Amino acid sequence: MTEKKFAVINPCKICQPMGAIFALMGVKNSMPLIHGSHGCSTYMRFQLGRHFKEAVNVASSSMSEANAVLGGEENLKHAIRNVSKIYGPEIIGVTTSCLSETIGDDVEGIIRLFKTQNDDLPEIVPISTPSYKHTHVEGYDSTVKALVENLATPSKPNSKLNVITGMVSPGDIAETKRILREMGIESIILTDTSESMDAPFDGEVSFVSSAGTTVEELKDTANSFATISLCKHANSAAKFLHEAYGIKSVSPYLPIGLQSTDEFMNELCKLTNKEIPEQITRERGKLIDAMIDAHQHNFGRKVAIYGDPDVVVGFTRFVLELGMIPSIVCTGSESKTFVEDIKAVTKDSKHKPVILAPGDLYDLHQEIKKSKVDLLIGNSYGSRIAGAENIPLIRMGFPIYDRVGAQRITCVGYTAGIRLVDTITNTILDRYFDEFGWALNENTEVDHGEFESSNCIN
Structure with a gap:
């Protein structure tokens, strides 16, 4: 492949405000507000809506060409006032965009001054997310990070564990909460989309997040005994x-599969001095049994994995x-962390993967x-790519828009494994x-050493 430095073709990423809205969807009674053009919020609603199949509301300061010259301060003030009055959220997360960042609007200063002039506003958290x-x-x-920086308030110890999940599915967060309940660990999830983005139909219409991490819980994060980050790229x-x-901080690998989940469970035990319950031990045993049953079919198959760095590392392992x-x-x-982690999890393997970081889907296709x-x-x-090369695709990560049930796809823990x-x-x-038996390629040499070192038969 000729090295291309001039452009990104079919990017393997989305802009920063998308991740910001994703996080804010997990805060109860919150309303995200993008300080930028109206199209920015429309794109976020479209992308999140078709992934989660849930109504997603994102407000906008609706900046125009004139604001690009004169500044968007008045637009932002009007937007905050309108959102507060019409929707009554408990918290507004104001994210920036490429437009507001490029012209240099002091969003934090604008909000600080506006709050001193108006004492009837909800919590307002400024978040710098330049799209470019x-x-x-x-x-x-x-x-x-902005949520805890602006809201965390030390008082008395709460005997709780902060859990930063990263951009995993609502199903993964629900499974993480179940594991914590099984172990008797009280927690604060940062942030919790397990109910807001996988909500039951009840006939009610809510324009703010109906469930999730509360503002009081965000304030209480300063009183927890430790924080565990499931994703290394979400541990700020x-x-x-x-x-x-x-507050003690640990950041293991995202618990996908056997070894990473083992490490996650061991970290929980170290932090809480609790033992792993029998139910979870049985789930681990069932995962090992499933891996043994499937080994003959999966051994030696080549896989290409792409997406968010922590998810890719987890699936590689x-x-x-x-x-x-x-x-x-x-x-x-x-990400240097991504490259180092890939090299670490593949160090005992004879086969070293091609690492594209940063890479796009054009690069992936060429490889x-x-x-x-x-x-x-x-x-x-x-x-x-799957269609062009006639390769099966297992959909994981974000976004998934050509299948239903993306909010229920799980990869975290033994049961998901x-x-x-x-x-x-x-x-x-x-x-x-091969319905007629083993279709052995005569040109392929079977590496028995690689088979013996496979983790699922140790």
Whole structure:
């Protein structure tokens, strides 16, 4: 592939405000407000709505060409006043955009002055998310940090564990909460979309998030005994709480598969001095059993994985446990941590993946043409590659817009691991099953050493 430096073709990322809105959707009675053009908020609503199949409301300061010259201060004030009056949120998260960042609007200063002039406003949190810089992953991270920076209030210890989930699905957050309940751990989830973005139909219409992390819980984060970040790229709030209030911070791998979930459970035990309950131990055993059952079908299959950095690292480690080969890994984020983690989880493997960081889907496609992989794992943006190369695609991550149930797709924990083993194996069988026996390629040498080192038969 000729190295291209001039452009990004079919990006493997979205802009920062998308991650910011994603995080704010997990705060109860919140309203996101984008300080930018009306099209910015429309795009966010469209993208989130078709992924979650839920109504998503995002306000806008509706900046125009004139505001690009004269500034958007008055627009922002009007927007805050209108949102407060019409929707009555408990908190407004004001995110910036490429327009407001480029012209240099002092959003934090505008909000501070406006609040001194109006004592009837809800909590207002300014969040810097320039669209032309970084990705939605950093936007999510910046938002969670801004929430605790502006709201965390030290008082007395609450015996709770802060859990920063990262941009995982509502189903993953619900599973994380279940694991914590099984272990008897009280927690504050930052932020909790498990009910707001996977809500039951009750006939009611709510223009603000109907469930999620409360403002009081956000204030109480300063009183927790520790913070665990499931995603290394979403741990800025944990670092802030550690530096500001001395709260212990840990950040393991996203608990996808056997080993990463083991490490997550061990961290919970260390932090809380609690033992792993029998129910979760049984779930672990079932996952190992599923991996053994499926090993003969998955062994040696080549996989290309793309998406958010922590999700890609998690799946890279998991497919290695299944005896598969992660041939190509791609993320839109420029992250040294991602590259280091990929090298760490593949250090004992004979096969080293091609690492694209930052990469786009054009780069991914070119590498797939050279490597001839058997399976794709990633979001819906890879469907064109899957169709062009006749490769099955397992949809994971964000966004998923060509299937229903994205909010219920899970990858975190042992139980999700069992479902993933079934999904991956059945996808392989559906496309490649040899009904007449073993179709051994005479030109392929079987590496018995690689088989013996596979994690699921240790």
